[in-house]
Amino acid sequence: xxxxxxxxxxxxxxxxxxxxxxxxxxxxxxxxxxxxxxxxxxxxxxxxxxxxxxxxxxxxxxxxxxxxxxxxxxxxxxxxxxxxxxxxxxxxxxxxxxxxxxxxxxxxxxxxxxxxxxxxxxxxxxxxxxxxxxxxxxxxxxxxxxxxxxxxxxxxxxxxxxxxxxxxxxxxxxxxxxxxxxxxxxxxxxxxxxxxxxxxxxxxxxxxxxxxxxxxxxxxxxxxxxxxxxxxxxxxxxxxxxxxxxxxxxxxxxxxxxxxxxxxxxxxxxxxxxxxxxxxxxxxxxxxxxxxxxxxxxxxxxxxxxxxxxxxxxxxxxxxxxxxxxxxxxxxxxxxxxxxxxxxxxxxxxxxxxxxxxxxxxxxxxxxxxxxxxxxxxxxxxxxxxxxxxxxxxxxxxxxxxxxxxxxxxxxxxxxxxxxxxxxxxxxxxxxxxxxxxxxxxxxxxxxxxxxxxxxxxxxxxxxxxxxxxxxxxxxxxxxxxxxxxxxxxxxxxxxxxxxxxxxxxxxxxxxxxxxxxxxxxxxxxxxxxxxxx
Amino acid sequence: xxxxxxxxxxxxxxxxxxxxxxxxxxxxxxxxxxxxxxxxxxxxxxxxxxxxxxxxxxxxxxxxxxxxxxxxxxxxxxxxxxxxxxxxxxxxxxxxxxxxxxxxxxxxxxxxxxxxxxxxxxxxxxxxxxxxxxxxxxxxxxxxxxxxxxxxxxxxxxxxxxxxxxxxxxxxxxxxxxxxxxxxxxxxxxxxxxxxxxxxxxxxxxxxxxxxxxxxxxxxxxxxxxxxxxxxxxxxxxxxxxxxxxxxxxxxxxxxxxxxxxxxxxxxxxxxxxxxxx
Numbered sequence: 001x002x003x004x005x006x007x008x009x010x011x012x013x014x015x016x017x018x019x020x021x022x023x024x025x026x027x028x029x030x031x032x033x034x035x036x037x038x039x040x041x042x043x044x045x046x047x048x049x050x051x052x053x054x055x056x057x058x059x060x061x062x063x064x065x066x067x068x069x070x071x072x073x074x075x076x077x078x079x080x081x082x083x084x085x086x087x088x089x090x091x092x093x094x095x096x097x098x099x100x101x102x103x104x105x106x107x108x109x110x111x112x113x114x115x116x117x118x119x120x121x122x123x124x125x126x127x128x129x130x131x132x133x134x135x136x137x138x139x140x141x142x143x144x145x146x147x148x149x150x151x152x153x154x155x156x157x158x159x160x161x162x163x164x165x166x167x168x169x170x171x172x173x174x175x176x177x178x179x180x181x182x183x184x185x186x187x188x189x190x191x192x193x194x195x196x197x198x199x200x201x202x203x204x205x206x207x208x209x210x211x212x213x214x215x216x217x218x219x220x221x222x223x224x225x226x227x228x229x230x231x232x233x234x235x236x237x238x239x240x241x242x243x244x245x246x247x248x249x250x251x252x253x254x255x256x257x258x259x260x261x262x263x264x265x266x267x268x269x270x271x272x273x274x275x276x277x278x279x280x281x282x283x284x285x286x287x288x289x290x291x292x293x294x295x296x297x298x299x300x301x302x303x304x305x306x307x308x309x310x311x312x313x314x315x316x317x318x319x320x321x322x323x324x325x326x327x328x329x330x331x332x333x334x335x336x337x338x339x340x341x342x343x344x345x346x347x348x349x350x351x352x353x354x355x356x357x358x359x360x361x362x363x364x365x366x367x368x369x370x371x372x373x374x375x376x377x378x379x380x381x382x383x384x385x386x387x388x389x390x391x392x393x394x395x396x397x398x399x400x401x402x403x404x405x406x407x408x409x410x411x412x413x414x415x416x417x418x419x420x421x422x423x424x425x426x427x428x429x430x431x432x433x434x435x436x437x438x439x440x441x442x443x444x445x446x447x448x449x450x451x452x453x454x455x456x457x458x459x460x461x462x463x464x465x466x467x468x469x470x471x472x473x474x475x476x477x478x479x480x481x482x483x484x485x486x487x488x489x490x491x492x493x494x495x496x497x498x499x500x501x502x503x504x505x506x507x508x509x510x511x512x513x514x515x516x517x518x519x520x521x522x523x524x525x526x527x528x529x530x531x532x533x534x
Numbered sequence: 535x536x537x538x539x540x541x542x543x544x545x546x547x548x549x550x551x552x553x554x555x556x557x558x559x560x561x562x563x564x565x566x567x568x569x570x571x572x573x574x575x576x577x578x579x580x581x582x583x584x585x586x587x588x589x590x591x592x593x594x595x596x597x598x599x600x601x602x603x604x605x606x607x608x609x610x611x612x613x614x615x616x617x618x619x620x621x622x623x624x625x626x627x628x629x630x631x632x633x634x635x636x637x638x639x640x641x642x643x644x645x646x647x648x649x650x651x652x653x654x655x656x657x658x659x660x661x662x663x664x665x666x667x668x669x670x671x672x673x674x675x676x677x678x679x680x681x682x683x684x685x686x687x688x689x690x691x692x693x694x695x696x697x698x699x700x701x702x703x704x705x706x707x708x709x710x711x712x713x714x715x716x717x718x719x720x721x722x723x724x725x726x727x728x729x730x731x732x733x734x735x736x737x738x739x740x741x742x743x744x745x746x747x748x749x750x751x752x753x754x755x756x757x758x759x760x761x762x763x764x765x766x767x768x769x770x771x772x773x774x775x776x777x778x779x780x781x782x783x784x785x786x787x788x789x790x791x792x793x794x795x796x797x798x799x800x801x802x803x804x805x806x807x808x809x810x811x812x
Binding site: 004005006007008009010011012013016017019020022023024025026027029512514515 | 666667668669725727729730731733734736737738740741742744770772774776777778779780786800801802803804805806
């Protein structure tokens with residue numbers, strides 16, 4: 001019997017779409033012509049109704065990030081801010097963590113294996129939340145960073161007299177040095193010149209140290225100014241901003257793609273840096289740089305063209321949150337103010353974390369994990385590691401995911417310190433579980449972000465396959481045909497396999513092995529018919 | 535019994551494709567069953583009734599195929615009125631005997647079908663045949679590693695079973711009724727498809743969502759189409775033909791065309807021209 005005689009054979013060689021089309025065509029031919037188009041559409045729609053809705057590459061559905069991953073007082077504030085501004089809780093959660101990092105980085109480090117171990121993670125945290133224009137990003141940052149601004153003002157007021165004294169003393173000393181320098185130049189003999197030189201040296205040595213009003217964070221800043229801020233402010237600085245400037249600077253958009261990325265990379269890792277400034281050379285032993293950015297998704301797409309940015313590893317250091325925007329569905333008649341109690345408690349506890357913040361940087365205090373906490377953290381690290389290999393779920397974003405266990409340890413420490421206060425001795429199981437839970441939720445967000453950035457090569461390949469199939473009307477095709485059609489992109493079948501696996505995960509395609517007589521089975525790719533319905 | 539008549543009757547059996555395995559006739563006007571030459575050993579699907587007194591007359595057929603034929607030694611045109619009336623009475627008696635016997639056979643098969651169907655376990659998609667055909671199990675059961683497809687009439691009465699082996703071999707329950715019986719997949723709404731085999735029906739249902747009836751073979755397409763047209767007078771019936779281009783006479787397409795014409799159905803034919811060979 002022929003293996004090409006019935007509709008089952010047709011489905012095998014041309015896919016279910018061909019069967020649906022043949023039956024649909026037969027039915028249409030028996031009906032009035034004016035009904036053809038609608039009926040045909042209905043048939044295709046009906047055929048497509050057997051398929052789930054496809055999730056195209058870059059349209060990764062992301063889970064909500066609940067506020068209960070935060071310590072209670074931060075959670076209350078984050079929830080109040082999210083409700084008051086009618087924004088997704090994810091934005092308040094991520095920015096709250098950045099605010100905590102702003103208060104605690106450089107002073108503490110976390111050591112998962114215990115205080116004595118030499119593997120430590122600084123508490124710098126980089127978060128980036130995307131929300132479209134008009135989604136009240138500024139209001140969220142303003143509410144969460146308000147206690148930091150207030151603390152800066154209080155400190156500035158408290159130090160006003162000392163600052164003025166220092167400034168005056170230094171000014172006088174500098175003028176004295178200028179005068180003594182002139183005198184030395186005009187000295188009549190070597191003895192007088194040596195005396196002036198001694199006096200200059202004394203002035204230099206006795207010049208009062210520069211006292212600056214402390215700054216916890218900045219907004220829009222250049223890489224060079226950021227270096228200076230790190231030197232001036234105790235080797236720590238945070239950037240809390242809803243402006244794209246700093247992100248675009250990092251991507252080299254303002255410098256022909258050649259941004260000075262060292263300050264960012266060293267600031268995340270706590271690696272020593274040397275800063276050559278106009279008047280002196282400064283050493284920063286353990287810089288701590290945190291980010292809390294809330295940007296428009298288009299900014300990410302803009303920087304996608306910067307290959308250097310992607311390759312620098314900077315993107316891999318951000319924890320991305322890409323919550324669904326609720327712009328268009330907000331209740332304009334609803335107005336919930338943030339309760340004064342919640343606001344005051346948030347400010348009181350944040351200021352409590354800033355108590356004892358030394359003006360001069362000292363060695364960070366290392367906090368270890370309890371045994372149960374370490375086990376949870378190690379389980380998570382092993383889980384991530386297992387997914388980063390060939391064909392693993394995290395393979396395409398392995399540079400990002402390889403930093404995720406470290407980020408989990410940092411977040412656990414921030415949660416513990418926020419909960420217990422700066423006197424916390426160890427990181428508890430509860431804090432670690434919360435951090436791990438949050439990090440698991442962030443994985444799909446990272447997939448979405450890297451898809452948007454075009455940094456996920458598999459996503460890019462998968463998108464190309466979809467475009468080829470749609471443009472050519474290939475409802476069903478052989479894998480080898482697809483490779484041949486795009487041989488420039490898919491020089492190896494392995495690369496196409498990865499793209500197709502990604503599409504299969506999103507219900508965009510189904511892969512079928514079609515048996516052949518006396519030959520190896522043919523791999524047929526069936527496209528989700530819903531992609532072909534206008 | 536005249537050798538002349540018996541030879542002629544046996545020849546008629548052979549001409550109808552129902553030759554006896556071991557030719558032996560009893561011309562007593564009662565219904566007798568026999569093994570058709572092409573059927574398996576032990577089966578008695580063939581039947582016949584033969585009268586040789588007066589005007590020789592006989593009827594024969596197969597319970598397996600549903601075939602039913604008559605035979606006379608003399609053509610009706612040469613009979614007298616009396617002979618013709620006598621023949622009509624005998625034919626009616628033979629038909630009654632045949633119907634009674636058939637009902638008995640069918641009844642027995644229904645009992646067996648019900649018993650086996652009750653013993654069978656619901657099938658999943660893991661059977662080798664379903665895997666090979668890449669279709670799921672819609673209302674099938676599994677008995678001793680064989681897929682069991684029920685044959686029901688339009689009222690839903692279970693009449694027989696089809697067994698499909700792992701290699702795709704298909705057999706029916708011996709003596710069970712097949713004519714006008716089908717296996718239904720899905721609930722009819724705007725259109726109802728009719729095709730020959732289970733895998734084809736499952737494919738069509740999967741691809742279109744239209745309810746589909748399995749008629750089991752080309753010869754049963756027309757009876758099933760008629761039964762369904764009577765049950766669903768307003769529905770769009772689609773006869774999904776097997777396009778047996780490599781078989782002389784293309785029996786699948788021929789039967790489908792005949793059925794489509796008879797019940798006012800539309801014909802859908804799988805077209806492979808232009809489809810890449812895999």
